[in-house]
Amino acid sequence: MAEMEAADMVVIDTVVNGRPVHRTVSARRLLSDFLRYDLQLTGTHVGCEHGVCGACTVLLDGQPVRSCLTLAAQVSGHHITTIEGVAEMPALPAATTEERVRHLHPVQQAFWEEHGLQCGYCTPGFVLTTIALLEAHPDPSDEEIRETLSGNICRCTGYRNIIRAVHRAKELWQTAPSTEGR
Amino acid sequence: MVDASNLVGQSVRRKEDVRLLTGHGQFVDDISLPGMLYAAVLRSPYPHARIRSVDVSGALRLDGVEAVITGDDAQQLGKPMAVTLDLFTKVPTIYPLAVNKVRYVGEPVAAVAATSREVAEDAVELIVVDYEPLPPIVSIEDAEQPTSLLYEEWGHNRQLDWQFQVGDVGSALAGADVVISEDFPHHRYTGVPLESRVCLADYRPGQGALTVWMSTQAPHQCRTLFAQSLGLPEHQITVIAPDVGGGFGTKLQINAELIPVLLSIKSGRPVKWTEDRYENLVSGVHTRDYVCHLEVGFRRDGTMTGVKASLVGNLGCDGTCDAAGTAALLVAAAYLPGPYHVPAFGVDVVGYVTNKAPYGAYRGYGKDIANYPMERLMEMAAEKLHIDPLELRRRNVIQPDEYPYQQISGPLYDSGDYPAMIAKAREVLDYENFRRQQDETRREGKYLGIGFAAMLEPSGAAVPNGIFNGYEPATVRMTPEGQFLVFTGNQDIGQGIETTLAQVAASQFGVSVDDVRVVFGDTNAVPYGLGSFSSRGATYAVSAVHRASVQLANKLKRIAANILEASAADLVFTQGAVEVAGVPSRRLTLQELGNKVYLWPGPYGTVPPGDDPDLQATETFMGPRVRWQPDEQGRINLYTTHPTGIYAAIVEVDPELGDVRLRRFVVIHDAGVIINPLIAEAQVVGGVVQGMGGALWEELRYDEEGQFLSGDLTSYLLPTAPEIPDVEVYHFVSPSPFTPLGTKGMGEGGTIPTPAAILNAVNDALRPLNVFLNDLPITPQKVRAALRQAGH
Numbered sequence: 001m002a003e004m005e006a007a008d009m010v011v012i013d014t015v016v017n018g019r020p021v022h023r024t025v026s027a028r029r030l031l032s033d034f035l036r037y038d039l040q041l042t043g044t045h046v047g048c049e050h051g052v053c054g055a056c057t058v059l060l061d062g063q064p065v066r067s068c069l070t071l072a073a074q075v076s077g078h079h080i081t082t083i084e085g086v087a088e089m090p091a092l093p094a095a096t097t098e099e100r101v102r103h104l105h106p107v108q109q110a111f112w113e114e115h116g117l118q119c120g121y122c123t124p125g126f127v128l129t130t131i132a133l134l135e136a137h138p139d140p141s142d143e144e145i146r147e148t149l150s151g152n153i154c155r156c157t158g159y160r161n162i163i164r165a166v167h168r169a170k171e172l173w174q175t176a177p178s179t180e181g182r
Numbered sequence: 183m184v185d186a187s188n189l190v191g192q193s194v195r196r197k198e199d200v201r202l203l204t205g206h207g208q209f210v211d212d213i214s215l216p217g218m219l220y221a222a223v224l225r226s227p228y229p230h231a232r233i234r235s236v237d238v239s240g241a242l243r244l245d246g247v248e249a250v251i252t253g254d255d256a257q258q259l260g261k262p263m264a265v266t267l268d269l270f271t272k273v274p275t276i277y278p279l280a281v282n283k284v285r286y287v288g289e290p291v292a293a294v295a296a297t298s299r300e301v302a303e304d305a306v307e308l309i310v311v312d313y314e315p316l317p318p319i320v321s322i323e324d325a326e327q328p329t330s331l332l333y334e335e336w337g338h339n340r341q342l343d344w345q346f347q348v349g350d351v352g353s354a355l356a357g358a359d360v361v362i363s364e365d366f367p368h369h370r371y372t373g374v375p376l377e378s379r380v381c382l383a384d385y386r387p388g389q390g391a392l393t394v395w396m397s398t399q400a401p402h403q404c405r406t407l408f409a410q411s412l413g414l415p416e417h418q419i420t421v422i423a424p425d426v427g428g429g430f431g432t433k434l435q436i437n438a439e440l441i442p443v444l445l446s447i448k449s450g451r452p453v454k455w456t457e458d459r460y461e462n463l464v465s466g467v468h469t470r471d472y473v474c475h476l477e478v479g480f481r482r483d484g485t486m487t488g489v490k491a492s493l494v495g496n497l498g499c500d501g502t503c504d505a506a507g508t509a510a511l512l513v514a515a516a517y518l519p520g521p522y523h524v525p526a527f528g529v530d531v532v533g534y535v536t537n538k539a540p541y542g543a544y545r546g547y548g549k550d551i552a553n554y555p556m557e558r559l560m561e562m563a564a565e566k567l568h569i570d571p572l573e574l575r576r577r578n579v580i581q582p583d584e585y586p587y588q589q590i591s592g593p594l595y596d597s598g599d600y601p602a603m604i605a606k607a608r609e610v611l612d613y614e615n616f617r618r619q620q621d622e623t624r625r626e627g628k629y630l631g632i633g634f635a636a637m638l639e640p641s642g643a644a645v646p647n648g649i650f651n652g653y654e655p656a657t658v659r660m661t662p663e664g665q666f667l668v669f670t671g672n673q674d675i676g677q678g679i680e681t682t683l684a685q686v687a688a689s690q691f692g693v694s695v696d697d698v699r700v701v702f703g704d705t706n707a708v709p710y711g712l713g714s715f716s717s718r719g720a721t722y723a724v725s726a727v728h729r730a731s732v733q734l735a736n737k738l739k740r741i742a743a744n745i746l747e748a749s750a751a752d753l754v755f756t757q758g759a760v761e762v763a764g765v766p767s768r769r770l771t772l773q774e775l776g777n778k779v780y781l782w783p784g785p786y787g788t789v790p791p792g793d794d795p796d797l798q799a800t801e802t803f804m805g806p807r808v809r810w811q812p813d814e815q816g817r818i819n820l821y822t823t824h825p826t827g828i829y830a831a832i833v834e835v836d837p838e839l840g841d842v843r844l845r846r847f848v849v850i851h852d853a854g855v856i857i858n859p860l861i862a863e864a865q866v867v868g869g870v871v872q873g874m875g876g877a878l879w880e881e882l883r884y885d886e887e888g889q890f891l892s893g894d895l896t897s898y899l900l901p902t903a904p905e906i907p908d909v910e911v912y913h914f915v916s917p918s919p920f921t922p923l924g925t926k927g928m929g930e931g932g933t934i935p936t937p938a939a940i941l942n943a944v945n946d947a948l949r950p951l952n953v954f955l956n957d958l959p960i961t962p963q964k965v966r967a968a969l970r971q972a973g974h
Contacts, residue, residue, distance in 0.1 A: 028300065042212035043205015045427070047376040048459040052895035055376055083205035096696045100200045108203040112195055115860050118868065119676025120202025121376045121427030127203065146903040153895070155376050155428050156676050158871030158932075159903040161864055 012076040016041070017085025025072050031065075032056045034072035035082055043083035043124050047153065054152030057125035058082050064132045083124035086131065106172035107131050107165075116165030118156030125152050130166050134173055142167070189685040190923060193860035194695055198680040207425040210380040210395045211456050218382070219248050219295040221442045221455035222302035224309050225465065226284035226291050229320070229537035229888025230330065231313040233282055233291070240308030241294055246301040249449035250309070251441075252292045253281035259444050264410035266403075266435055266506035267648030270344050271533075273502045274333050278411075278440035283316070285332050285499040286537050287890045288464030290438070295445040295453045318537045318888035322473065322496050325534035332499060332535045341497055342508050342533035346515060348590050348815050349526030354488025358479025362563045366555040368937075369958045370471035370496070370882040373544045373872070374900060377427020378457035379466060381439040383446040392446075393420045396439050399429040399673050400713030403649040405705045407436045408443065423703040429675040430872070431543035432467050434649070434715055437504045460893045467505040467542020468882050471496040474555040476518075484569045484577045488526035491518050493551065495531075498538035505542030508533050509645060513548030513820070516591050520556050521600055521638045521826065522578040527590045537888045545872060545933040547716060549640055557635035557938035558956075561945070571634050571942075572613070575828075576604050579636065586807075586919065592817035593640060594807050596854075596926070597916040598826035600636065603850040606912055607634070607828045610848055616832070624950055629835045630845070631947025635935035637827035637851075641927025642721030644808040644820050652805055652820070654722035655709040658687055658730040659798035660738065662780035664758070664772030666691060666698040668730075671711010672723035674702050677929060678861040679719055683727050685857055686923070690731035691738075691772065692755035709800065717927030720857065721823045725803040725921045733799035742770050744790040745778060806920050823918045823926035825853040829870075829935045831943040837951065837974060840965030842878060842944055844907045847936075852914035853928035854921070859913070862928060867909045869932020875901045876933075877940040878959050 008027045015021065016039060025034060035041045035058070044067055047055035051069040058067045059081035087105045094100045101112050107130045110116070117123040126149065133140060133148045140148065145166045146159075154162060201207045238250040251259075256277040265273050280291045292309050296302035317330040324330075325339040332339055355361050375397075382395040392414060398404050401421040409416035426433070442455035457466070472495040479487035493511055501508030515529045533541075546553075564571035579600035580587050587595040607613070611632070620630045644652020657669040668687050672679050684698035691697075701707055711726075712718070735755065742760040743750035746768050754763045761769030770778070776797070778788045785795035805822035812818055832846040849866055856862045879899035883891040892898040917924025937958055944960055945953070953968045 026300075036212075037214075041205070042209075043207075045209070045377070046211075047378075048895050050459065050894055050896075053376060053459075083203075087204060089204065096694070097195065097197050097200060101195075104200070104203060111203055112199045115196065115864050117199060117202055117676075118678070118864065119375070119377070119426065119428040120199070120207050121209065121676075123202055124205050143904075149903040151902075153376065153900050153902060155374060155430070155872070155900070156868045157864060158867040158869075158909060159901075159906050160867045160908055163903060163908075 010073040012072055014075045014078060014080060016080045017082060027073055029072040030068060031070040031072050031075055032067035035067060041082050041084050045121050045124060047122065054125045054129065055122045057128050057152065059128055059132060062132060062135060064129050083127060086127060106176040107134065107169040110169035110172050111165045114161045114165040114168050116157065116162045122152060122154045126154065126162060130169060134169060138174065139170060189689045189695065190857050192858065194681055194685055194858055196678055196681045197684060197695055198674065209377055209425045209427055210382055210397050213382055213395055215382070215384060215452040218452040218454055219297060219449060220299040220302050221445055221453050222294050222299065222306045223290045223441060223461065224292040224306045226280065226287060226289040228284055228313050228315050229287050229318040230316040231284050232316060233280060233284065234312040234314055236292055237310040238292060240310065241305035244301065244305045244308060246297040247294055247305045248297065248451065249295040249445050250292060251279060251444050251448055253277055253279045255448060256444060257281060259447055260412045260440065263437060263503040264407045265503055265648065266407065267509050267645065267650060268502055269509045269512055269645060269647050270342060271502050271508050272336055272341050274500055276500060276503055278437055278444065286539050287888060288539060290441060293441045293445055295449050320536055320538070320884055320886060320888045322494050322534055325536050332537065339534050340532060341501065341535050342511060342531060344512065344531045346816065347528035348817065351488045351490045351526040351528035354526035355477060355479040355490060358487040359482045360480045360566060361477055362480070362559055362566060363477040364559060364562060365473055365475050366558055367473045367957060368470045368554055370468050371876045371880040372466065372468050372882060373430030373432040375428030375430055375432060378459060378462040379433060379438055380456045381442045382452060382454040383443040384452040385443065385446040387450050391418045392443065393422065394439065394443060395422045395424065397426050397433055398423045399433045399675055399715055400649065401673060401703055401705050402671055402710045403712065404436050411436065411440055412443065421705045423673055426673065426675040429714065430545045431547060431715055434543050435467065435505045437540065438465065459895060463893050463898055464890050465539050467507060468498055468539045469507060469542060469544035472551060474551065476555040476559050478559055478563065480563055480567060484567050484574045486522055486524055486578050489519055489524050491529045493529065493531045495533040496536050496538065497533045497541040498536055499540055500535060501541030504540035506649065507541035507543055510543065510548035510551065514551035516593060517549055517552035517638065517640060518556060519589055519591050520552060521580055521636050523580065524590050538884055543715060545869060545930045549930065550934045553635065553637065553934045554938045557935060558942065561633065561942045572604050572608060575636050576601055592819055593821060594819045595824045596918045596920050598824065598852055599914060599916055600826060603826065603828040603852065603914055606850050607830055607848065610912060611830055629837060629947040631833050631835065631943040631945065633831045633939045633942025633946055635829045635939040635942065637829055637931055637935040639717060639825040639928065639931040639934055640821035641717035641825060642805060642822045643716035643718065644805050646810050650716060652808060653802055654711045654726045655800055655802040656723065656726035656730045657709055657798055657800040658727065658734045660734065660772065660776055662776040664776040666693065668698060668700045668727055669708040670700060670702050670723050670727065671708050671713060672702060672719055673714040675714050677714065677719060677865060678858065679723065682857045682861060683723060686724050686727045687731045690735045690755065693758050693772065717929040719927060720925040721921055721927045722803050724857065724923060724925050726801050728922050729801035729803065730799045733801060734797065737793060737799065738775065738797065740793055741779060741789055742775055745770060745788055822920050823854065825926045825928050825931050827851045827931055827935065829939045831939040833940065833943040833947055835944055835947040835965065837969055840962035840969065842960055842965065844874065844905065847907055847909045849909060849911045850914065851911055851931060852916050853931065854916060854918045854926035855924035856913065856915065857925060863911050865929050866911050866932045869930060870909045870936050871901050871906055873933045873936025874906065874940065876958065877937040881959050
């Protein structure tokens with residue numbers, strides 16, 4: 001029921017993309033809704049609302065979690081990384097696509113190079129899942145990549161270019177300087 | 183850096199990706215307006231029932247609820263839903279919320295707008311509906327014997343009933359050496375874009391103006407359908423489609439989006455509706471779901487004598503207003519002869535309404551229905567005639583020197599080379615060697631199979647009487663600073679048009695794609711175009727952008743010639759400038775040119791007599807060979823270009839588990855001139871994997887009582903990375919003579935032949951065990967049941 005008692009509200013203290021966040025929210029607020037509607041971090045997309053598609057994946061202390069199956073209240077005291085926190089875009093306007101791409105995280109660069117996205121709706125989830133994979137295993141096999149990505153659904157690409165992008169990301173990451181914010 | 187002199191044919195990396203990769207895309211649900219309310223919808227639990235009463239008083243008492251609407255409001259505030267497409271169909275009178283009765287599980291009955299989505303969903307629970315259940319019509323057999331009627335005023339359940347014949351098909355079959363005949367049923371499945379339907383409606387009573395942000399493939403037709411369904415003047419309506427998270431044909435109607443619009447009209451506030459996954463599966467458009475009885479006569483040498491077909495579709499509650507799917511059965515009928523020489527042809531088409539979700543469009547739109555029965559039957563015929571299945575197709579396909587080819591059923595095919603593609607398939611599959619290997623592995627108890635399907639992809643529909651009528655305008659404009667804007671009615675739904683249309687324009691002006699911005703998805707900004715469906719982008723939008731760019735380039739040359747005191751014919755565009763060919767010192771950068779025309783000194787000192795300073799051009803492409811006036815045999819031609827292909831699946835079937843593994847998938851594909859190979863190939867691969875899903879896992883299931891069984895993604899299984907092999911794609915280029923650049927559309931090709939190729943491969947694998955499967959999807963249960971029945 002909609003009548004909110006004070007007891008239904010919870011205070012959460014968390015760090016989102018490196019910035020402290022202190023809010024009072026309804027106890028039933030989902031993490032995905034909290035990020036999208038309370039913090040305006042709309043890069044986290046919701047595809048199924050029941051934890052199958054992986055579009056809403058964010059990193060909780062570096063581990064991928066489904067923000068549609070997580071309550072905002074559960075992340076108090078933890079660090080959250082969303083897609084907006086993966087790369088720092090420069091304040092100055094960059095004229096060309098290639099110049100903008102140079103500022104991206106190696107995983108994002110690899111998805112661009114290999115055309116690993118079409119509509120882009122599932123992409124934040126794939127990028128964050130890939131970052132967590134490569135943080136833990138810098139050199140996964142093709143099978144390990146496919147297994148890791150089995151929790152993320154893409155309807156456009158047929159996965160081929162996503163798999164290629166993850167292989168490419170391995171190479172780029174090994175040569176790239178460490179990126180802040182992940 | 184890519185060479186900007188001619189970008190057509192280059193794998194330019196996409197312009198649109200950076201915003202999507204960084205979470206800075208803007209999908210409809212990312213947009214909020216001040217005072218915005220959230221919608222939730224009460225849906226029917228019954229497949230077929232009369233509504234005795236709807237009591238919304240409990241919902242209205244809930245704090246935060248601002249408006250509740252029912253079928254009564256839909257009738258008072260709006261009109262019957264407008265027709266999307268009506269070709270030989272019966273059109274029901276229906277509303278976006280059920281009036282008097284419900285006709286499928288999931289049909290909207292009432293809706294709430296409240297200050298949060300949580301409150302709106304709580305309020306929906308408080309609405310009380312009194313239903314009187316009616317006998318459900320679920321199967322085609324139920325619908326044929328109308329003990330119960332969806333639309334009582336019709337007196338039957340047929341929405342479509344159409345026959346067509348050219349030549350004496352009866353004699354053609356009677357004179358054949360062998361007639362192969364089979365019923366090919368096809369299950370119900372659909373596109374499932376990862377972004378479901380989302381709509382933010384903002385009705386401003388002070389202006390009488392309505393703005394709708396929605397996830398759609400066709401903003402302009404939606405605007406017209408809103409005007410007709412609401413009785414609002416169309417010029418007061420704006421439809422905006424920002425980033426769209428996939429469409430695949432399923433976002434070409436407004437039936438659901440009318441609900442937040444009505445809530446906004448009733449409440450006077452902006453209302454957002456975000457469809458959840460259950461709603462999308464239960465009420466988003468469904469497709470396929472038909473049985474095709476096909477008879478094909480062959481001579482001993484394998485050549486066809488005639489084709490006779492009877493196609494019966496299970497359309498759910500409607501495919502004319504609720505969605506635009508019914509006409510797909512007619513497209514199927516026109517394309518059943520496929521890529522083959524067919525001396526005589528006859529087809530009967532019937533579409534029945536049933537108590538299932540609306541029948542809409544999905545990647546294929548009947549071209550898949552034309553393909554599946556014929557390509558299944560070709561492999562059965564090959565076995566019966568003892569002719570190799572590739573060889574049988576080779577003996578029947580249209581030869582490259584026969585194009586343009588008038589197909590017996592009406593379509594005019596533009597170009598292609600099936601014999602060369604068949605030869606290529608043999609080569610890349612190492613076909614003879616595979617057959618030897620297949621025999622050896624069978625002896626080891628391993629069941630490998632290979633299956634083929636020829637592909638024909640009519641692209642760019644021009645269907646009369648509705649929203650798919652086939653033309654596209656484009657405006658290309660140069661700014662005073664020398665960059666370019668392309669305004670298109672084509673809609674970005676992930677297929678890369680911000681890059682490919684920029685490539686087409688940039689090639690005319692010697693600039694890079696970063697110097698061209700493609701503007702789309704706003705009915706106030708772009709010309710009335712038809713959006714993205716029917717693989718029409720590279721047929722229609724590309725051709726329009728190319729022609730508008732050429733026209734503008736000529737104008738720019740005339741003006742530059744006047745300034746440079748040169749002849750326009752001597753000028754070329756290169757490296758962001760226009761110069762006298764061979765005399766680089768006599769040049770103007772495009773920035774200088776734009777500045778001179780618009781600012782310093784301005785038009786009177788720069789523009790030659792007879793020209794003006796309006797640096798833009800608009801061109802509209804119409805299919806040059808589309809013909810709606812029937813010829814003497816009653817034939818029409820609705821499509822302009824026809825990509826071709828040969829597809830092959832190699833599978834391994836585990837007889838113990840019934841499990842089908844995809845080992846290889848090879849695509850030989852010809853879509854004419856390719857603008858961006860990277861993007862084009864990805865379209866093929868993505869389409870193939872949707873076909874794999876339909877062949878092996880995806881099904882929208884109903885039980886015998888009409889209850890829906892596939893309401894989440896654990897019961898509706900989508901392909902994921904581990905099951906999918908790397909799709910191998912080989913390109914041929916047979917330029918279309920009917921488009922200025924030789925391009926053809928190509929978005930659906932992958933999905934069309936893939937189910938037939940896979941089931942053919944499964945049957946090939948299990949042939950030694952005398953098993954013949956005829957049902958999709960090919961689940962382990964079905965494979966095991968067939969094996970058990972055959973005594974294994």
